Amino acid sequence: MGGTDEKQPTGSGRPTSRDVARLAGVSHTAVSFVFNGRAEGNLSPATQERIRRAAARLGYRPDPVARGLRRRRTAVIGLVTDEIASSPFAGRLLRGAMETAWDSDHLVLTIDSGGDPAKEDAAVAELLDRRVDGIIYAAMSLRRVRVPEGLHRTHSVLANCLPEDDSLPAVIPAERAGGRTAARLLLDEGHHRVAMVGGQDDLASVDRLRGFRDALRAEGITVPKEWVVRTGGEIAGGYEGAMRILHGTPADRRPTGLFCYNDRVAAGVLHAATRLGITVPEDLSVVGYDDQEHMAAFLTPPLTSVALPHRAMGEAAARLLLGAIDTGRTPPATVRRLACPVMSRASVGPAPGR
Numbered sequence: 001m002g003g004t005d006e007k008q009p010t011g012s013g014r015p016t017s018r019d020v021a022r023l024a025g026v027s028h029t030a031v032s033f034v035f036n037g038r039a040e041g042n043l044s045p046a047t048q049e050r051i052r053r054a055a056a057r058l059g060y061r062p063d064p065v066a067r068g069l070r071r072r073r074t075a076v077i078g079l080v081t082d083e084i085a086s087s088p089f090a091g092r093l094l095r096g097a098m099e100t101a102w103d104s105d106h107l108v109l110t111i112d113s114g115g116d117p118a119k120e121d122a123a124v125a126e127l128l129d130r131r132v133d134g135i136i137y138a139a140m141s142l143r144r145v146r147v148p149e150g151l152h153r154t155h156s157v158l159a160n161c162l163p164e165d166d167s168l169p170a171v172i173p174a175e176r177a178g179g180r181t182a183a184r185l186l187l188d189e190g191h192h193r194v195a196m197v198g199g200q201d202d203l204a205s206v207d208r209l210r211g212f213r214d215a216l217r218a219e220g221i222t223v224p225k226e227w228v229v230r231t232g233g234e235i236a237g238g239y240e241g242a243m244r245i246l247h248g249t250p251a252d253r254r255p256t257g258l259f260c261y262n263d264r265v266a267a268g269v270l271h272a273a274t275r276l277g278i279t280v281p282e283d284l285s286v287v288g289y290d291d292q293e294h295m296a297a298f299l300t301p302p303l304t305s306v307a308l309p310h311r312a313m314g315e316a317a318a319r320l321l322l323g324a325i326d327t328g329r330t331p332p333a334t335v336r337r338l339a340c341p342v343m344s345r346a347s348v349g350p351a352p353g354r
Contacts, residue, residue, distance in 0.1 A: 196229070266299070301347050
């Protein structure tokens with residue numbers, strides 16, 4: 001008659017694995033097997049299910065701190081980045097990393113350095129003092145970075161940046177392939193007179209232009225030098241570049257397709273086209289890049305854009321890091337490039353006269 005009482009939780013606090021064992025009518029060791037991934041071969045499927053049902057009834061979750069101490073882990077990974085607060089893409093990368101870590105029972109401790117090298121070194125030192133299981137270092141624009149001091153003392157992965165010394169694994173966008181994709185969007189609609197507006201001498205600009213030219217060269221098309229106008233990455237630069245190429249040029253001699261360094265540049269191009277009485281996409285097709293949230297889909301017309309895979313980068317970096325933590329082996333210092341998907345909207349149409 002006392003058996004029923006023995007199967008109730010021991011107190012009003014957080015339920016323990018011993019409470020689960022009593023409710024399921026099994027040993028404490030059996031419960032440990034289930035929640036430490038050692039049940040297969042040691043417990044029948046029916047017993048495993050009984051334990052899981054008992055845990056669900058009690059609202060039991062394994063204590064990640066206690067489990068981490070037993071395994072010499074904390075179940076926390078660090079994420080250091082240069083500009084979380086100011087980047088429109090930061091949330092996507094962070095969500096990708098955090099949700100992937102959460103699925104593996106890890107939390108993410110995030111620190112924004114503001115791009116200050118001294119703060120980056122201090123942030124890494126603080127994370128190491130807190131014994132995080134590993135660290136992701138993320139940049140919000142693709143570039144080569146100085147590896148913060150201390151990053152080599154734990155499992156580490158870079159996201160959206162490359163180490164200056166090629167010493168750590170990195171996950172970045174496939175920018176050159178993205179440039180080829182942008183060109184194909186125009187080529188497939190019959191555009192042979194095409195130009196590129198915006199950008200500077202950064203890695204993304206160089207690779208996007210290379211990919212753009214790759215695809216055109218494969219079709220026997222060369223972009224005239226005066227149709228590659230590098231005017232930065234802002235709306236004003238897009239407007240300036242488009243006016244340089246389009247203003248005063250007869251319709252039969254101007255480009256019918258424009259590839260823009262990013263969506264802000266594309267917004268400037270659309271403004272210039274409106275000012276000049278050029279209709280998009282009937283007279284001019286425009287392709288953006290980044291698929292910037294709260295912008296690309298709300299321009300007039302809505303902008304076709306090659307998206308940066310920020311969320312996928314966060315997920316891939318977290319998976320790579322968690323794999324290293326689980327195996328205890330540092331992954332090779334290779335670069336993984338993720339595809340940049342197309343977001344098709346209304347700014348691209350058939351070439352005039354097609």
